[in-house]
Amino acid sequence: MIIGVPKEIKNNENRVALTPSGVTELVKRGHEVYIQSTAGEGSGFPDVQYQQAGANVLPRIESVYEIAEMIMKVKEPIEEEYNLIKEDQLVFTFFHFASYQPLTEAMIKRKGICLAYETVEKADRSLPLLVPMSEVAGRMATQQGAKYLEKPQQGRGILLGGVPGVRPAKVLVLGGGVVGTQAAKMAAGLGANVNIMDISLPRLRQLDDIMPANVNTVMSSEYNIRTLLPTHDLIIGAVLIPGAKAPNLITRDMLKLMRPGTVVVDVAVDQGGCIETCKPTTHQDPTYIIDEVVHYCVANMPGAVPYTSTLALTNATLPYAIQLANKGWKAACAENDELKKGLNIVKGEVVYEAVAEAFNLDYTPVEKLLA
Numbered sequence: 001m002i003i004g005v006p007k008e009i010k011n012n013e014n015r016v017a018l019t020p021s022g023v024t025e026l027v028k029r030g031h032e033v034y035i036q037s038t039a040g041e042g043s044g045f046p047d048v049q050y051q052q053a054g055a056n057v058l059p060r061i062e063s064v065y066e067i068a069e070m071i072m073k074v075k076e077p078i079e080e081e082y083n084l085i086k087e088d089q090l091v092f093t094f095f096h097f098a099s100y101q102p103l104t105e106a107m108i109k110r111k112g113i114c115l116a117y118e119t120v121e122k123a124d125r126s127l128p129l130l131v132p133m134s135e136v137a138g139r140m141a142t143q144q145g146a147k148y149l150e151k152p153q154q155g156r157g158i159l160l161g162g163v164p165g166v167r168p169a170k171v172l173v174l175g176g177g178v179v180g181t182q183a184a185k186m187a188a189g190l191g192a193n194v195n196i197m198d199i200s201l202p203r204l205r206q207l208d209d210i211m212p213a214n215v216n217t218v219m220s221s222e223y224n225i226r227t228l229l230p231t232h233d234l235i236i237g238a239v240l241i242p243g244a245k246a247p248n249l250i251t252r253d254m255l256k257l258m259r260p261g262t263v264v265v266d267v268a269v270d271q272g273g274c275i276e277t278c279k280p281t282t283h284q285d286p287t288y289i290i291d292e293v294v295h296y297c298v299a300n301m302p303g304a305v306p307y308t309s310t311l312a313l314t315n316a317t318l319p320y321a322i323q324l325a326n327k328g329w330k331a332a333c334a335e336n337d338e339l340k341k342g343l344n345i346v347k348g349e350v351v352y353e354a355v356a357e358a359f360n361l362d363y364t365p366v367e368k369l370l371a
Helices: 019-026 047-053 062-066 101-108 131-148 177-187 201-210 222-231 254-258 267-271 306-327 329-335 353-359 366-370
Strands: 001-003 032-036 057-058 070-072 090-093 113-116 171-175 193-198 216-218 232-235 263-266 285-291 293-296 341-344
Touching: 001 062, 001 216, 019 032, 019 047, 032 047, 032 263, 047 222, 057 062, 057 216, 057 254, 090 306, 101 353, 113 193, 113 329, 131 177, 131 232, 131 263, 131 267, 131 293, 131 306, 171 222, 177 193, 177 232, 177 329, 193 201, 193 222, 193 341, 201 216, 232 267, 254 329, 263 267, 306 329, 329 366
Parallel strands: 001 032, 001 070, 032 057, 070 090, 090 113, 171 193, 171 232, 193 216, 232 263, 263 293
Antiparallel strands: 113 341, 285 293
C-alpha cells in the first residue's frame, strides 16, 4: 500500500503521524511511505531520518494526498485539506466528527474512508488510540491549570501545592477516565487537594484504592458539582462519550458560583466540551475570560509537547496501520472488530451511530458495507 503522511497545518500542531521507526516497519513489509518535507521537524525528526528509514520526501501537501492510498494524520483535516481527499482514499486520524458538522458534511461529500483514532475500541470498551493522547492531555491539564492560576495570567494567584503554613489549592476533576485520572495524579503530586467525580461507583472504588490520600472521590451529580464549585480553584473537565458530543456538566449560570480568577480547563473541548461556556482555543491564544473565570480550551493540547506525543501516538497506531496496509481497510476492518468500530464515514455514508445522531443524518450499519 502507498501511505502518505502530510504535515499538520492546524495552529501550533507540531506532532506528526509517523516516526522514522514507524516508517521502517511499514517499508520492510513492502509498503511505500511518502512524507511531506519538514512534517516531522516539530517533533524532532528531520527529513533525513525519514529518508534513511526508507520514506520518500515530497515538497508539497498536494503531492502527498495525490499519491497516497492511505493518509495518516494526527488531527482532523481542516478546511484547506477537504478538497485534497480523494474518493475511496483511507484517512486514518483523529476526527471528532460529533463536535463539528462542517467537517462531517465535507467528508461525506468527499466519499473517502474515514477511520477515526478516537473510536477504535477494544472488547473491554477501552480506546487504545485515544489513551496515549488522553494521558498527555490529562497531565498537561494540571500543568496548564497551575500556570493560569498565576496572577499575571489573571488567575487567583494561588500556588497549586501551597507552602508550609499556607493551604494548597483545591482541584476538581470531572470524570474518572484516563484524562481525569492523570490530571488528578499530577495535581496530587504537586500537593493540591483534589476531588475527582464520576457517575460510576465501581470506578470511584478503583480510584479510591489507587489514589494518594489527598485525592477524594465524589459521586458526580449536578447538586454535588454546584456544591463544590465555590470552594475550588481549578476545575478540569475530563468527560468522554466515545464518538459523541460531551454533555455539559457545568452550565453558564454555574460560573457565578466560582470565585474570580478560578481556572477551568476543558479537555473535552474537541468533543464539544463539558463546560457550556468553553469554545476551542489555540496554543497561540489559549484563554479567554467569562464572568471573571479563566477558560483554557485548547483543542490539541498534546501538540505543545510533540516529541513525547508523537512517540506515544505512533506506539499505539502503528500495529493498526500495519494491519490496514497489509490487508486493505475493508478486510482489516472485517477481521478486526476494534478497527471496524473506528469507521465513521465510508464512501459518503455515516456508519457511526453517534455521529449520525449528533446531526440528524442517515445512519448505515457498517456491516452492510463490509459484507
